[in-house]
Amino acid sequence: MEKVDNIIIGFGKAGKTLATDLGNRGETTVLIERDPNMYGGTCINVACIPSKKLADLASKKPADVNNAKYYKESIQEKKDLISKLNHANYSNVQETDNVRVIDGEASFVNENKVSVQLNSGGEVTYQADRIFINTGSTPNIPAIDGLEVDGQFIHTSRTLMDDEVFPEKLTIIGDGFIGLEFASIYRQFGSEVRVISDSPRDEFMKVADNEVAKAVLEALEDMGIEFSFGTETTKISKKDSKIKLTYKHDGKTGEYESDKVLVATGRKPNVEHLNLEAANIRLNENGSIQINKHLETSTKNVYALGDVKGGPQHTYVSLDDYRIVVSRLFDDGSYNLSVRDYLPHVTFINPPIAYIGLSEELARANGYNVKVATLPVESIPKAKLLKSTTGVYKVIIDADTNLILGTFLFGEESHEVINIITTAMNADLTYKELANQIYTHPTMAEALNNLFGNIDK
Numbered sequence: 001m002e003k004v005d006n007i008i009i010g011f012g013k014a015g016k017t018l019a020t021d022l023g024n025r026g027e028t029t030v031l032i033e034r035d036p037n038m039y040g041g042t043c044i045n046v047a048c049i050p051s052k053k054l055a056d057l058a059s060k061k062p063a064d065v066n067n068a069k070y071y072k073e074s075i076q077e078k079k080d081l082i083s084k085l086n087h088a089n090y091s092n093v094q095e096t097d098n099v100r101v102i103d104g105e106a107s108f109v110n111e112n113k114v115s116v117q118l119n120s121g122g123e124v125t126y127q128a129d130r131i132f133i134n135t136g137s138t139p140n141i142p143a144i145d146g147l148e149v150d151g152q153f154i155h156t157s158r159t160l161m162d163d164e165v166f167p168e169k170l171t172i173i174g175d176g177f178i179g180l181e182f183a184s185i186y187r188q189f190g191s192e193v194r195v196i197s198d199s200p201r202d203e204f205m206k207v208a209d210n211e212v213a214k215a216v217l218e219a220l221e222d223m224g225i226e227f228s229f230g231t232e233t234t235k236i237s238k239k240d241s242k243i244k245l246t247y248k249h250d251g252k253t254g255e256y257e258s259d260k261v262l263v264a265t266g267r268k269p270n271v272e273h274l275n276l277e278a279a280n281i282r283l284n285e286n287g288s289i290q291i292n293k294h295l296e297t298s299t300k301n302v303y304a305l306g307d308v309k310g311g312p313q314h315t316y317v318s319l320d321d322y323r324i325v326v327s328r329l330f331d332d333g334s335y336n337l338s339v340r341d342y343l344p345h346v347t348f349i350n351p352p353i354a355y356i357g358l359s360e361e362l363a364r365a366n367g368y369n370v371k372v373a374t375l376p377v378e379s380i381p382k383a384k385l386l387k388s389t390t391g392v393y394k395v396i397i398d399a400d401t402n403l404i405l406g407t408f409l410f411g412e413e414s415h416e417v418i419n420i421i422t423t424a425m426n427a428d429l430t431y432k433e434l435a436n437q438i439y440t441h442p443t444m445a446e447a448l449n450n451l452f453g454n455i456d457k
């Protein structure tokens with residue numbers, strides 16, 4: 001058994017950032033990762049970066065190109081990029097003084113010991129003063145008769161992005177952000193896409209403002225994406241290289257046939273192989289690890305960061321979890337969950353929808369006296385220049401304080417523009433400051449002059 005200062009389980013955003021930080025502070029640290037294809041974590045290998053790479057390539061597909069050929073080349077281009085990022089992430093951590101990457105699967109022996117089943121065979125045990133769990137999340141596969149991910153016909157987001165065979169027809173189960181992003185990507189690659197959701201139509205994107213969610217749904221339907229709302233998938237079967245999906249809708253049974261099915265029904269915390277009981281680490285009802293505001297688990301000196309601790313699943317949340325832990329370990333702990341700022345969110349459809357804070361409905365339900373303003377994206381010069389005029393901007397203001405309660409930006413480049421709003425909300429700026437700010441021209445951001453200016457009209 002080897003004694004080190006820190007054990008980090010999982011090469012996620014928080015884990016890798018913490019590993020290099022601890023190493024640079026002179027602390028001996030092992031970072032345990034079970035899958036070499038995941039050096040750098042979920043985001044860069046199988047999630048954010050590959051999906052946004054494909055989204056970019058899909059949006060640039062020339063009209064006169066062979067769909068299957070362009071798609072295959074796009075997947076290959078994505079694989080090249082990811083391979084480079086994976087290697088760069090490994091070197092970055094492994095070459096940091098005092099840090100080693102250990103290839104194997106970790107599980108707790110007790111409160112301060114972790115054993116690793118090495119990928120090369122054999123087992124090692126480490127003892128540490130502190131242990132950090134950053135094992136991420138994994139797709140939730142619903143119990144549907146015949147539903148088994150095979151990476152050829154039935155996919156998760158991870159396996160689909162590696163499959164070079166173009167799906168002429170793709171059925172997506174789930175209309176969360178992953179389902180919608182993939183619907184937008186594959187539709188632009190030229191697939192016929194159907195999204196199946198067990199929720200009713202009027203609950204589409206219920207995290208967003210109603211008015212904006214409606215505009216998003218309309219735009220996706222205009223792209224040619226078919227939606228089946230209030231539809232329960234009851235069975236999956238294979239027939240002559242086609243997948244048959246049996247569903248129930250309004251008490252009636254029907255079937256959809258497609259080349260491939262993507263299962264996009266949420267992700268659950270990755271705790272299965274950790275043997276958390278051995279270290280008395282408690283779970284929440286939904287399977288995530290229980291933490292306090294400093295991300296400490298129920299066991300002293302064991303922390304949980306990123307998706308595995310529950311809450312919003314974003315890479316930037318995992319990074320911010322790292323900040324919380326550093327504040328606890330090396331500062332006064334004053335940066336913690338109780339003071340975390342507003343979180344922006346993006347669904348990278350084309351054009352993207354980005355939002356932060358409360359919808360009009362939620363703001364009213366919470367008793368605020370609200371003022372709202374909207375702006376059609378077609379009125380923005382930069383949108384015309386880009387020939388992408390779909391979308392709408394909407395802001396919700398607290399009429400008593402003039403502070404921004406929420407902003408929903410559906411339109412070209414909104415994933416960038418939202419960061420301005422985040423800064424304004426976190427700095428408690430009133431909407432008037434954004435209404436009167438000088439913006440560069442021509443940009444999508446300059447539309448904030450008119451959007452916030454509309455509050456007073």
Ligand SMILES: Cc1cc2nc3c(=O)[nH]c(=O)nc-3n(C[C@H](O)[C@H](O)[C@H](O)COP(=O)(O)OP(=O)(O)OC[C@H]3O[C@@H](n4cnc5c(N)ncnc54)[C@H](O)[C@@H]3O)c2cc1C
Pocket residue numbers: 009010011012013014015032033034035038039040041042043044046047048049051052104105106107134135136137157158178270273274305306307308312313314315316318348
């Ligand atoms: C398709 C898709 C697209 C997404 N797009 C975005 C986006 O655009 N922007 C965004 O912010 N977020 C996005 N997300 C979410 C984002 O990817 C995750 O929130 C983020 O990657 C979680 O990081 P993490 O730090 O929790 O851990 P992860 O990056 O998930 O790392 C956990 C690591 O732990 C390893 N591991 C697990 N168990 C063990 C064990 N017992 N022993 C050793 N190693 C173990 C795993 O192999 C993995 O490498 C997307 C997710 C998906 C699925």
